[in-house]
Amino acid sequence: MTSFFGSVFWLLVTLGVLVTFHEFGHYWVARRCGVKVLRFSVGFGNAIWKRIGRDGTEYQIAAIPLGGYVKMLDAREGEVDPALRDQEFTSKPVWKRIAIVAAGPGFNLIFTLAAFWLMFMLGRPDVAPIVTAAPHSIAAEAGIQPGDRIISIDDHAVATWSDSLDTLAYALLGRVPLPVTVRGNDGRSRQLVLPLNELPPGQSVDKYMDKLGLDLNPVPPIVATVLPGKPAAEGGMRGGDRIVSVNGEPVADYVQFQQLVPKLAATSPQLHLVVDRGGTKLPLTITARHESLDGQPVSWVIGVQGMPREPAIIQYGPWRAMGAALQTTWDGTTRTFNMIGQMLSGKASTNNLSGVIGIAQVANASASMGLPWFLNFLAMVSLSLAILNLLPIPVLDGGHLLYYVVELIKGSPVSEQVMIVGQYIGLALLFTLMGLAFFNDIHRTFLS
Template identity: 80%
Template sequence: MTSFFGSVFWLLVTLGVLVTFHEFGHYWVARRCGVKVLRFSVGFGNAIWKRIGRDGTEYQIGAIPLGGYVKMLDAREGEVDPALRDQEFTGKPVWKRIAIVAAGPGFNLIFTLAAFWVMFMLGRPDVAPIVTAVPHSMAAEAGIQPGDRILSIDGRTVGTLTDAMDSVVNALLGRTPLPLTVRGSDGRSRQLVLPLEQLPAGQTVDQYLKELGLDLAPPPAIAAIVMPGKPAALAGMQGGDRIVAVNGQPVADYAVFQKLVPAEAVKSPHLQLAIERAGKPMLLAVDAQRESLQGQPVKWVIGVGGPEPEQVTLRYGPIRAFGASLQATWRNTAQTFNLIGKMVSGQASTNNLSGVIGIAQVANQSASMGLPWFLQFLALISLSLAILNLLPIPLLDGGHLLYYLVELVKGSPVSEQVMIVGQYIGLALLFSLMGLAFYNDIHRMLLS
């Protein structure tokens, strides 16, 4: 239940921040264009809080926190007091109406840049892009070896595992060959190509990632921590010892060591560990014991802790951080439009869409990882909100912009009948999109 309430809380924070910023864009530009704003609402439905400002605008928070709106003085919605006619929305020049409508997505774009900028200045903790491949997977057949460090993907330098996997995921959706530059554990660089075009069309990202088989490399089999008084310490093991074998079975990395200890201890708790210390081989006789660690189920242990993955923190000064935020915004914008295009054409599965449940879960996860990660999440959702609202769908900002562009071309407003038909089409499209996203969220929950 803690996860549930955490997801709900961070979803409300996310929607509250981004919707407020989006609607404030409409409000701010409308006021500068001389349009009277009647109501500024964050959320829909009955107001749970409201007040009248000095400017006569009613500010409120609605009971349904899934959006918001700015209600302006509009002759299409009723009679307008002649004294206020110069503050009415439809009477303004078309370029002012375009500016007011475009301001919402525009402010979301500004928020995206600002969030990325602050994130890069604070520093986002991550791990190095050191990877391995699942045996017999596509990544293994392409030449990925345990301990390879990804240096660049499709010509773009990557410094963290998150950046690397973001690029891989985007390429997976396009199913195009993906060139990599990696540096092996021997220090030599190699050029590889992941043949993503061989993947079947119409699958989800999770299915593609499973077939690709590219994973974070487990740390080396080094005893980073040797707990005093435990079997390994009593047998003479020291911090920094490299574990070579358990009962004669070779240990390639720490993950293999973690599996071998309980597997061999079940047969006999008397284990023989081959180690290297300062380059010299040694044999240790270790008697494993059954123990419950931190409330976990009882298991065979010897009191050894492994090393952490190599840590990397992306942290820049203000000027470089701003440049990085521009690059991140541009790259994610291109990737989003690319995904939309591929879903429309059928090249990418619509199962990749997420709705409010998916957003809530990711909001909670990113918040638990720290402020820089939550800022990145807010930046990506804000960018998605900007792009979604710019789509030429009636009822969205992009639909209104389309009407105004038509008005610029033909010299007169779009007819009321066309707008009514457009509203029905827009409602159908939006409800279909929301229903599909909600179905995907529920489907993922049932499978998890």
């Protein structure tokens, strides 16, 4: 239940911040273009709070938090007081109407840049892009070895696992061979190609990642601490020892070692280990004990602790942070448009769409990771809102901009009948998109 309420809370925070910023863009530019704003609403439906400002605008928070709107004085919605006709929306030049409509997505882009800039200033904690590959997986067959560090993907340098994951996720949508440069434990770089074209069509990125078989940042099988008085200490193990094998089974990473100890000790507590100590292979015999260690459930233990994952943090000064924010925004924009194009062409599955439930889950997860990660999440959602609203779909900002471009070309406004038909088409498309995203959320959350 904590996760549920946390997801709901951070979803409301996310929508509240981004919707307010988007609608404030419309409001601010409308006021400066001389248009009277009747209502500024965050949310739809009945108001749960409202007040009238000194400018005569009604400000409200409504019960349904999935959006918002700015209601302007508009002759298409009823009679306009002759004294206020110079403040009416449709009486304004078309370039002013374009500016008012474009201001919402524009302010989302401004928010995206600001959030990324602050994130890079604060520093986003991450882990190094060190990987291993599951046996018989696509990554393993491509040549990924335990402890490989990803240097670049598709000629784009990566410094953290998150950088790698973002690039991989978009490449998986297209299912084309992906060049990767890695550096092994021996310090040598290797050029590999992940044959993503072998993946079956029509699946989500999550399923593709499972088939790819990359394990993020495995912990090396190195003992950091040997607890005094425990079996490992009694058997001669020391901090810094790299575990090579247990009972003849080779060990690739510390997680595998943690799984092998109880599995093998259940058959015979006496374990035969080989460790690498300063380049010399040493055999050790350690007798595991069936007990609780550090308050954990009773299990077969030998009394050692592994090394932490290698940390990586991206943090810049103000000027470089702005450059990184601009580049990240540009990369996110091009990737989003590429994804839309791939979905429309059928190359990428619509299973990758996420709705309110998915956004709520990611909001809660990113908030639990700290402010820089939540800022990263807000920036990406804000960018998605900007791009979505600019699509030429009636009822969205992009649809209105399309009408005004047509008006500029033909010299007169689009007919009311065309706008009504467009409204119905736009609503149908929008509800279809929302329904598909909601279905995907339900399937991922409850049926997968």
